[in-house]
Structures are given as structure tokens and as C-alpha cells.
Amino acid sequence: MAEPLFVPDLRTILVMTIFVFAIQGFFLWQLYRIKRRPAFALLACGCAVFSAGFVGYFLRPFMGLNWLTVVVANLLILAYPVFLLATLMQCHGIARPIRALWWGLPGIIVLLVVAVLYLRDNLLVVVVASAINGAFYLFIAAFVARRLPLNEPSMRMTLVSNLLLAVVLFGRAGVAWVMYENPQAAPAVAVWLSYTLMIALFCLSAQIYGLPLQEFTRSERTLEHLASVDPLTEVLNRRSFFAKAQGLWQSHQSDGRPFSVLMLDLDRFKAINDRHGHPTGDRVIVAFARLLRDAMRHDDLLGRMGGEEFAIILPGVATAQALEVAERIRAASEAVEVLSDDGFRVRLTVSIGLALGDGATSLDDLMKRADAALYQAKDQGRNRVVMVEQAA
Missing domain, CATH: 3.30.70.270 (Reverse transcriptase/Diguanylate cyclase domain)
Structure with missing residues (x-):
């Protein structure tokens, strides 16, 4: 007799996501207080917004206006890659990190339009939100590959995690679309929504730890440079x-x-x-x-x-x-x-x-x-x- 397929509990995943991102946001905020680097504050805010979005998902069964909760939660989750891109731009001295908001604005508008047109169709909102998220993470991966130094291990990790995130989120959009088009198949494929959420959580966590790693690597290089170079002439001491x-x-x-x-x-x-x-x-x-x-x-x-x-x-x-x-x-x-x-x-x-x-x-x-x-x-x-x- 074949063993039953392991089905991860969605509520457990939601609680884990909320907890992990709240802790990471707190950790990044403490780094900001120590280092005074705006990049840490930006990503800490992104973690807080992302965590708030999953709080909305978790509380959905206990609140009225279920459709509104799904829309607001997806908008908050969609805001995270905007914070991530602004953080990368700030960290590497690229002018006007606020541009990340303008680049993410079309996706937010599309999601709002779909939510208004299909007010009570939560599954379609999930399809659109996942596809938009996937597209934005793909955009971030392309931005990292073209504009940021890939010789740093943290940047290579950021590139790979964003590419993987894009693939996972496009897969999540596909699974939700199958459930939307064929409600009879929904119970059989619903488990893959949980799996894609778990993989996405892993990728996002890897990204967040990449920023402190990059900062500490850069600080170490700066200290090595200061210890080895004459400050007046910039030649070896x-x-x-x-x-x-x-x-x-x-x-x-x-x-x-x-x-x-x-x-x-x-x-x-x-x-x-x-x-x-x-x-x-x-x-x-x-x-x-x-x-x-x-x-x-x-x-x-x-x-x-x-x-x-x-x-x-x-x-x-x-x-x-x-x-x-x-x-x-x-x-x-x-x-x-x-x-x-x-x-x-x-x-x-x-x-x-x-x-x-x-x-x-x-x-x-x-x-x-x-x-x-x-x-x-x-x-x-x-x-x-x-x-x-x-x-x-």
C-alpha cells in the first residue's frame, strides 16, 4: 500500500512565516541601530510589512470581509520585493532608491484592478498576485546581474534566490490557475500551494541573511584596507x-x-x-x-x-x-x-x-x-x- 503524501499544514506554515520574518525584521532593526545603515532599516520595514501580510492570511477565517483580507494581505506581501530592491540600491549607492516603488507600482495597480473586478474570487487574486510577485523577483534578479558586483558571495546568493523565487511563484500561480479553472481538481493540487509557499519562505530567508553577510564582508575588507594602506597617500604602509x-x-x-x-x-x-x-x-x-x-x-x-x-x-x-x-x-x-x-x-x-x-x-x-x-x-x-x- 502506497504511503499517503505528506501534506504540510497551511496554518503551521503561516505561523512559521510570521514568526521568522518578525524575528528577522527585529534582527535587521537592531543592526540598523548599531550600524546606522539605512539599508538595514529599509529591509526591516519590508520584513514587517511581509509579516503583516501573512498575519492577514492567518486571521482570514476569523474576520469578516474575507475577500478584502485576501487583497490587503497580497498587497502587503507584494510590497516586500519593492523594499528588497530599494535596499539593494541603497546598499550599493545606486541613485534614487525610491525608483523601486515606481517600478513596483504597475504590479500593485494590476492587482488592485483585478481585486476590484473580481471582488469575491480569492483564487484569481492569488493567481495574479503570485504571477506579479514572480515577475518582480525576476526583475530584481536581472537588476542584480546587470548592476551589482557578482564577485561578492552574498550577491550571488541574492541572484540565485531571486531566480528560484520567480520560478516558484510562477509555479504557484500555475497551481492556483488549475484550481481556478477546474474546481474538481482543487483538493488534489491544493497541497502544491503549501509546498511552493514553503520553498518561497526558504528563498526569502536566504535573501535576508545575505544583506548582513554582505555588510560584514564589506566591513572586514574596509578594516583590512585601513590596516594596510597609508591614509595620506593610499599606498601600502x-x-x-x-x-x-x-x-x-x-x-x-x-x-x-x-x-x-x-x-x-x-x-x-x-x-x-x-x-x-x-x-x-x-x-x-x-x-x-x-x-x-x-x-x-x-x-x-x-x-x-x-x-x-x-x-x-x-x-x-x-x-x-x-x-x-x-x-x-x-x-x-x-x-x-x-x-x-x-x-x-x-x-x-x-x-x-x-x-x-x-x-x-x-x-x-x-x-x-x-x-x-x-x-x-x-x-x-x-x-x-x-x-x-x-x-x-
Whole structure:
């Protein structure tokens, strides 16, 4: 004898939906209070509206005007994807999130028109509401695919869940249509309304948890960036520079390719600060860092060692090419002018020490040799390039 098909209790699903979305809305609201991100508040409101719609479904048997309860409940449920799209736009800095309401307005109007024309036909309202919801989630999926960064795991999860939601809701509309067209088959297919509701609930929950995941991932990346980058020049700070330089040094030791280090120091920088002020000194540092970035290849490594001192690692670059790079930077620095707060044009020169990886026992040893060459350049009159052999 075949086992009877498991039929999920609709009331249980409704209670579970109300409870889950109320808790998620509360959770998102607390995140908003902590983070002060409007995206969390928007989605919390969406969860509250969605939960209110299912409260209407749950209370339908106990209230009069059954048809009106179904219409209001479906309108509230239909409002959730509008909040979701506005949240995604707000979170990613896309202008005018209010446009999500205008994009969702046609579906809301269609549902209202159907409700007015077929006042007491609840099943037809379910068909139309499910189809409109499915279409809007499909629109959100297309929006995510075209406008948002899919390299983030949370965005890929949002894309997949919206596509799945669209399929499930179109399926729900189809099931309701079969019940509407063939009332005799209604008991046999009604169970699929419950199944589609359960799957849709799972997809929606996955979406909601995607936003905090995205926020925490972004916060972690921001903290990593702040910890590794010099705030004034946006180049690597000393700690991050040496961490990455160690990896390049190990590669040099394993493959034997040439390896060059430049130590660079702006000449008479203290005098610039003393005469023109620290704001002008900061602008000089920024202009010099920009010049260094422009002179580098993709594989080169640039870091600010502190004050007016910078270091560059040139992997795979031998003596002649390293000297050419250093001389090009020195000549380009002479052409830089920075306007001071008191109206003077500040000209730059730089001293550069160059050391090659051949014969160095460690990265620290190589950096010290480059630093010795830099001091030799200073002693010889500044505004010049000195190789480590000359400094020995």
C-alpha cells in the first residue's frame, strides 16, 4: 500500500512565516541601530510589512470581509520585493532608491484592478498576485546581474534566490490557475500551494541573511584596507609593504630572477614643512606618491616607510633597467610643482638608493643596503641615484 503524501499544514506554515520574518525584521532593526545603515532599516520595514501580510492570511477565517483580507494581505506581501530592491540600491549607492516603488507600482495597480473586478474570487487574486510577485523577483534578479558586483558571495546568493523565487511563484500561480479553472481538481493540487509557499519562505530567508553577510564582508575588507594602506597617500604602509615584499623575496630565491630595491627620500622636506606649513608638506607627499604610482609596473611594489621616505621593489628587473627606472623617477620629480598655501610654487627633488638582490642574504639585508645607498646619495649632494656598490 502506497504511503499517503505528506501534506504540510497551511496554518503551521503561516505561523512559521510570521514568526521568522518578525524575528528577522527585529534582527535587521537592531543592526540598523548599531550600524546606522539605512539599508538595514529599509529591509526591516519590508520584513514587517511581509509579516503583516501573512498575519492577514492567518486571521482570514476569523474576520469578516474575507475577500478584502485576501487583497490587503497580497498587497502587503507584494510590497516586500519593492523594499528588497530599494535596499539593494541603497546598499550599493545606486541613485534614487525610491525608483523601486515606481517600478513596483504597475504590479500593485494590476492587482488592485483585478481585486476590484473580481471582488469575491480569492483564487484569481492569488493567481495574479503570485504571477506579479514572480515577475518582480525576476526583475530584481536581472537588476542584480546587470548592476551589482557578482564577485561578492552574498550577491550571488541574492541572484540565485531571486531566480528560484520567480520560478516558484510562477509555479504557484500555475497551481492556483488549475484550481481556478477546474474546481474538481482543487483538493488534489491544493497541497502544491503549501509546498511552493514553503520553498518561497526558504528563498526569502536566504535573501535576508545575505544583506548582513554582505555588510560584514564589506566591513572586514574596509578594516583590512585601513590596516594596510597609508591614509595620506593610499599606498601600502610599512608593515604591509614588508609582508608583501617577503613573498616577492622568497619567489626571487626560488626562481633566481633579478630583484631590485629602490629607497627614495624627498630632499629638504623638513624645510618645506617649516617654511610653507604641514598642509603644503602633505600635498607634496601626495604628489610624489602619485608620481611613483604612475612610474610603476603592475608587478612592482610601492610602500611608504614613514615621513618623506618611500620604497619600491622591482621584481625581475636587472641593473640597467633598475637604474633607468630610478633615473626616470628622479627626472620626473624635478618637473613636479606644488602650490603652497602662501602662493609659492614648491619644486621637488629626490635622492634614490638602489640595491640588487644578488649577494643579499635576506630581504632585511637588501633593504639596509639600499638605505645605505640612499644616505650616500644625500652625502653626495642630493637629487641623484646611487647604487649600493658605490655606497660600499
